Each structure stands twice: as C-alpha cells, then as structure tokens.
Amino acid sequence: MACHGKKLLNNPSDVVTEFIEGLVETYPALQRLDGFPEVKVVLRADVSGATYDKVAVISGGGSGHEPAHAGFVGEGMLTAAICGDVFASPQVDSILAGIRAVTGPMGCLLIVKNYTGDRLNFGLAAEQAKSEGYKVEIVIVGDDCALPPPRGIAGRRGLAGTILVHKVAGAAAAAGLSLAEVAAEAKRASEMVGTMGVALSVCTLPGQVTSDRLGPGKMELGLGIHGEPGAVVADLQPVDVVVSLILKQILSLETNYVPITRGNRVVLMVNGLGATPLMELMIATGNAVPKLQLEHGLAVDRVYTGSFMTSLDMAGFSISIMKADQAILHCLDAATKAPHWPVGVDGNHPPAKIPIPMPPSHSTKSEELLSRPLQLNQQGHIMEVAIEAAANAVINLRDSLNEWDSKVGDGDCGSTICRGAITILEDMKKYYPLNDAAETVNEIGSSIRRVMGGTSGILYNIFCKAAYAQLKASTQSVVTSKQWCEALDAAVASISKYGGASAGYRTMLDALIPASTVLQERLNAGIDPCTAFLLSSEAALTGAESTRHMQAQAGRSTYVSREILESVPDPGAMAAASWYRAAALAVKDTYQAS
Numbered sequence: 001m002a003c004h005g006k007k008l009l010n011n012p013s014d015v016v017t018e019f020i021e022g023l024v025e026t027y028p029a030l031q032r033l034d035g036f037p038e039v040k041v042v043l044r045a046d047v048s049g050a051t052y053d054k055v056a057v058i059s060g061g062g063s064g065h066e067p068a069h070a071g072f073v074g075e076g077m078l079t080a081a082i083c084g085d086v087f088a089s090p091q092v093d094s095i096l097a098g099i100r101a102v103t104g105p106m107g108c109l110l111i112v113k114n115y116t117g118d119r120l121n122f123g124l125a126a127e128q129a130k131s132e133g134y135k136v137e138i139v140i141v142g143d144d145c146a147l148p149p150p151r152g153i154a155g156r157r158g159l160a161g162t163i164l165v166h167k168v169a170g171a172a173a174a175a176g177l178s179l180a181e182v183a184a185e186a187k188r189a190s191e192m193v194g195t196m197g198v199a200l201s202v203c204t205l206p207g208q209v210t211s212d213r214l215g216p217g218k219m220e221l222g223l224g225i226h227g228e229p230g231a232v233v234a235d236l237q238p239v240d241v242v243v244s245l246i247l248k249q250i251l252s253l254e255t256n257y258v259p260i261t262r263g264n265r266v267v268l269m270v271n272g273l274g275a276t277p278l279m280e281l282m283i284a285t286g287n288a289v290p291k292l293q294l295e296h297g298l299a300v301d302r303v304y305t306g307s308f309m310t311s312l313d314m315a316g317f318s319i320s321i322m323k324a325d326q327a328i329l330h331c332l333d334a335a336t337k338a339p340h341w342p343v344g345v346d347g348n349h350p351p352a353k354i355p356i357p358m359p360p361s362h363s364t365k366s367e368e369l370l371s372r373p374l375q376l377n378q379q380g381h382i383m384e385v386a387i388e389a390a391a392n393a394v395i396n397l398r399d400s401l402n403e404w405d406s407k408v409g410d411g412d413c414g415s416t417i418c419r420g421a422i423t424i425l426e427d428m429k430k431y432y433p434l435n436d437a438a439e440t441v442n443e444i445g446s447s448i449r450r451v452m453g454g455t456s457g458i459l460y461n462i463f464c465k466a467a468y469a470q471l472k473a474s475t476q477s478v479v480t481s482k483q484w485c486e487a488l489d490a491a492v493a494s495i496s497k498y499g500g501a502s503a504g505y506r507t508m509l510d511a512l513i514p515a516s517t518v519l520q521e522r523l524n525a526g527i528d529p530c531t532a533f534l535l536s537s538e539a540a541l542t543g544a545e546s547t548r549h550m551q552a553q554a555g556r557s558t559y560v561s562r563e564i565l566e567s568v569p570d571p572g573a574m575a576a577a578s579w580y581r582a583a584a585l586a587v588k589d590t591y592q593a594s
C-alpha cells in the first residue's frame with residue numbers, strides 16, 4: 001500500500017529554495033543569485049561576470065540529485081549551478097540569469113545532462129545569451145550504459161559521470177584555457193565515462209506517495225536518477241555479484257559505450273543514490289577495485305566513493321568508470337574549492353553581493369493594458385473563460401499526471417504543468433490584456449517560461465511563442481477561427497521542430513496533432529467554429545488515449561519497457577488533451593449562454 005513519504009521539510013514546493021539557503025549558510029564561498037523567487041542559481045561569491053577572466057563553467061538541471069550540481073560550485077570546478085525544481089530542468093530565464101551573472105569575455109561552457117528538458121532549456125538559453133553577445137558552448141553528457149542504444153531521439157541518460165566531466169572542465173578553465181579548449185576537454189571526458197546503477201528502493205518526491213514498485217527482496221539494475229524504471233528487476237544478490245554485473249555492462253564490448261580495453265588506466269566513482277550507508281558504498285568499492293584489476297585487467301588510478309549525484313532518498317548506488325590518461329588525471333587532481341568534491345575542500349571567502357539585473361517578470365505593458373478591472377469585450381471574455389477552464393483542468397489532473405509520469409517518466413509532469421497553470425491564473429488576473437488575444441497568448445508563454453521547467457515547460461513556452469507569432473501577423477483586433485487554427489498549427493509544428501518528435505512518438509503531440517488536423521478539416525468543411533473546436537478536442541482525447549499502445553521514441557519513456565508503457569497513457573498527451581478539451585467546452589458554453 002503506497003503511503004506519503006515521511007520528509008523533514010516545510011512546504012514541498014519550497015524545498016529547492018530552502019536547500020539553497022542551507023547550502024550558502026554552510027559554504028560562505030557560495031552565493032545565491034539575487035533575483036525573483038523563481039530564479040534558483042548558486043554561484044561563486046567571488047565571481048562577477050563582467051570582470052571574470054576565465055571561462056565560466058555552468059551546469060545544472062533538475063534538483064533532487066544533491067549535492068549535484070550546486071555542491072560542485074567552487075574555484076576549480078563549477079562557476080555556477082542552475083537549480084530546477086525537483087526532477088524538472090530549470091527554465092530558460094534562470095539559466096540566462098546564471099550565464100549573465102558569471103560570464104566574462106572568455107565566455108561560458110554549459111555542461112548539460114542528456115534529458116530532453118535540460119537540452120531544450122539550456123539550448124534555448126544559450127541561443128539567447130549568444131544573441132546578447134556572450135560566447136557560449138554546450139557539452140551534453142550521456143554516460144548511461146544500462147540500456148541498449150535507445151530508440152528514438154532521447155539518447156543515453158546523463159548520470160553521475162557528469163561530475164567527473166565537471167571536474168575536468170573546471171580544471172581546464174582554472175588553468176586559463178580558452179572556451180574552445182575547455183569545451184574540447186569536457187567533450188573528450190564525456191566520451192570516456194560510462195555509468196550504471198542498482199537500486200533497492202524507488203525515490204520519493206517531496207509531498208508525494210512512496211512508490212512500492214520495487215518489492216521486498218528485489219533490486220533494479222540500470223535505473224535512472226528520477227525514479228523511472230530501469231533495465232531489469234531481479235532478486236537481490238550479494239554486492240559482489242551486483243558489482244560484477246555492473247562492471248561487465250559498463251565495459252561491454254557489444255555496446256562499446258566506453259573506449260576502455262584491457263591494459264588501460266581508469267578512474268572509479270562509486271556514487272550513493274541518497275539512502276545507502278557509506279559503509280555499503282565502501283563495500284562496493286572494495287569489491288570493484290580488485291575486479292577491475294584482476295577480471296578486467298585495468299589499472300585503477302583514482303577512486304572516488306561517496307554520494308555525488310543522488311536521486312533524493314533512493315537506496316542504491318551507481319558505478320562510473322572513466323578512461324584515464326595524464327591529462328584527465330591532472331584535471332581530476334587539480335585543486336578545487338568545490339565543497340562536495342571529495343578532496344581538498346576549502347573556501348571561506350567573504351560573500352560579495354552580486355546584484356544581477358533580472359528581466360521584468362512580465363513584459364512592461366503600457367498602463368491601460370494593465371489597468372484593472374479590465375472591461376472585457378466578447379473576445380476578452382472568451383479568452384478569460386477558456387484560459388480559466390484549461391488551467392483548472394490540468395490543476396485537477398495533477399495527481400493522475402504525476403502517477404502516470406512516475407511509471408513512464410520521473411513523476412513530475414503533473415506538478416510541472418500545475419505550477420504553470422496556477423501561475424497563469426494568477427498572472428491573468430494581474431495583467432493579461434485579455435481583449436488582445438495575441439498579446440495574451442504571449443503573456444501565457446512568459447508566465448510558463450518564468451515558472452515551468454522540465455520538458456513541458458520549455459515546449460509550452462515554444463508553443464505559445466509560435467502561436468503568438470502567427471496571431472500577431474494579423475492586423476485585425478478580433479481573431480478569426482481560421483487564424484486560431486493557423487496559430488495552433490504553427491505551435492504544433494514548433495514543438496515538433498525543436499523537440500524532434502512527430503505523431504506516434506508517444507508525446508503531447510499525439511493529442512495536439514489530431515486536434516489541429518480535425519480543427520482544420522472541420523472549419524474547411526464549413527462547420528461552425530464552436531462545433532469544430534469541440535470535435536477537435538474529442539480527437540485530442542482519442543489521440544491521448546491511443547498513446548498507451550505506442551512505443552516511445554522521445555523523452556524519458558524511451559527508457560521504459562513496452563509492458564509498462566501499455567499500463568498508462570502518456571502524461572503529456574493527457575495533459576494537452578485535458579486543457580484543450582476544457583477550453584473547447586468553456587467556449588461552447590459561453591457562446592450558448594450569450
């Protein structure tokens with residue numbers, strides 16, 4: 001029977017902010033970036049972008065993997081870490097704030113774990129930063145060795161090996177190398193490391209129920225760091241056997257994930273996932289080193305044992321093996337003040353305030369647009385009821401979305417989308433120019449961009465911006481149903497363009513593409529807009545339900561077995577169908593009432 005996980009925290013939605021408060025109290029050399037509450041960036045207190053004379057090394061991603069990544073901020077390692085919500089990549093504005101805060105003329109390197117949300121959010125932030133004149137390079141880390149080369153576009157997951165890449169990049173930057181050289185060192189390191197884990201329990205997200213997916217006496221090999229299912233569930237074995245299985249998989253010549261062969265020199269990292277005693281980690285290490293030497297014929301030059309990249313309170317560990325050469329060892333041995341790197345910790349610089357000008361939380365509108373209460377015309381009223389219905393639909397669906405996402409993803413889809421919906425309702429009352437449909441859609445995108453991380457956040461941000469660009473092209477003040485249809489079509493196309501998925505990939509597109517297609521067909525057939533909207537929402541629901549029978553080719557679900565996928569629909573598709581359907585019903589009711 002699943003029950004709420006006991007956690008020592010206040011409000012689950014404040015865990016990241018409060019974690020950072022504790023971290024910067026503990027390590028005065030770290031500082032939280034000033035800015036809006038939604039910006040959760042930890043940076044070196046002694047660095048200010050304008051004058052920083054080295055390459056800034058920035059990483060980040062979803063929280064819940066502490067000490068990664070903020071615990072690795074310090075001279076000789078990361079310059080800043082961008083913290084998303086738990087298991088949700090940070091949104092573009094947070095990443096941009098971090099880049100602006102620490103990047104000087106030498107530029108910055110973004111080290112990104114290979115997750116769709118991280119790739120897209122950091123990717124878009126990098127493009128924006130470049131447009132502002134910053135030199136930016138990105139290195140994506142996908143060191144997972146547990147799964148066969150994945151289907152579709154998601155690629156191998158980024159796991160604890162990322163920490164070793166941080167250290168190599170940080171040392172290269174501290175040595176004064178150029179951005180191109182630091183990026184090359186980091187990329188080379190990322191291609192030389194492989195990781196695989198074993199779990200005895202599934203992590204519990206703050207405020208959520210504890211999953212009982214892994215029964216007593218069971219272990220899961222090849223898990224991810226977001227509680228998503230791994231490669232195989234088996235009876236628990238002695239750690240000696242488990243370590244042999246993991247080393248064999250990482251060093252497999254079939255998958256050939258890491259260029260390591262007998263006679264090579266390697267570095268070993270045994271990484272606790274959050275709830276495994278140090279004693280058990282050391283036992284795993286004590287088993288791994290002789291196996292690497294005697295069974296695999298490798299020289300083990302460095303060993304790091306501890307909890308570096310966790311998955312909240314997951315019991316288990318991951319093993320990372322990195323091929324070592326003199327350059328790699330020199331970087332790993334280089335001094336650092338990053339508090340959670342396992343050797344040479346120091347750092348008591350007096351904190352220096354770094355006030356960073358934050359972008360306004362919403363585009364500064366002229367007074368009349370913000371004057372409240374707004375006198376709504378018919379279009380404004382329709383916008384208001386449609387947005388309200390859509391937002392409340394996904395808020396009410398939050399727990400189901402999280403439950404579905406906990407089976408096929410990382411359990412946060414509902415929380416991520418709900419966070420956006422609540423913000424949209426609040427912002428709408430404060431300043432949405434509802435009589436101007438195009439600008440309202442743009443403001444919805446800005447609300448999402450400000451508070452929603454993860455894959456959903458970035459994709460809905462892109463969705464709104466594409467719809468806005470389409471709507472803004474028209475000069476009429478009242479948007480016609482044909483223009484709405486064209487805007488939806490453009491928005492759907494933008495998700496496909498940036499996210500790389502298409503129909504049948506088991507994503508939100510499997511709700512939105514049918515909706516867009518049917519809306520266009522029905523309008524072209526001369527059916528009235530309300531009925532066309534309703535019929536297209538039925539197509540969205542059907543499309544979302546049909547995702548149960550699809551093989552995932554994008555996002556986290558590509559790592560999950562077919563039988564698990566068939567047990568639930570795609571959460572993103574269900575969320576899209578839900579808000580779309582609610583909006584269609586609200587518009588119909590409003591027209592009927594008028």
Ligand SMILES: Nc1ncnc2c1ncn2[C@@H]1O[C@H](COP(=O)(O)OP(=O)(O)O)[C@@H](O)[C@H]1O
Nearest residue numbers: 117413454455456499501507508554555572573
């Ligand atoms: N490449 C993609 N294109 C479109 N939608 C995607 C893509 N990858 C994932 N998704 C959608 O995102 C949903 C998961 O959202 P979210 O939980 O925010 O992602 P994550 O936790 O992986 O960042 C999936 O159910 C799917 O509908």
Ligand SMILES: O=C(CO)COP(=O)(O)O
Nearest residue numbers: 061062087089115117454
């Ligand atoms: O925890 C995460 C990896 O940093 C979050 O990644 P997603 O936003 O893609 O779920």
Ligand SMILES: [Mg+2]
Nearest residue numbers: 087088410454
């Ligand atoms: Mg997530």
Ligand SMILES: [Mn+2]
Nearest residue numbers: 409410412413
């Ligand atoms: Mn998720």
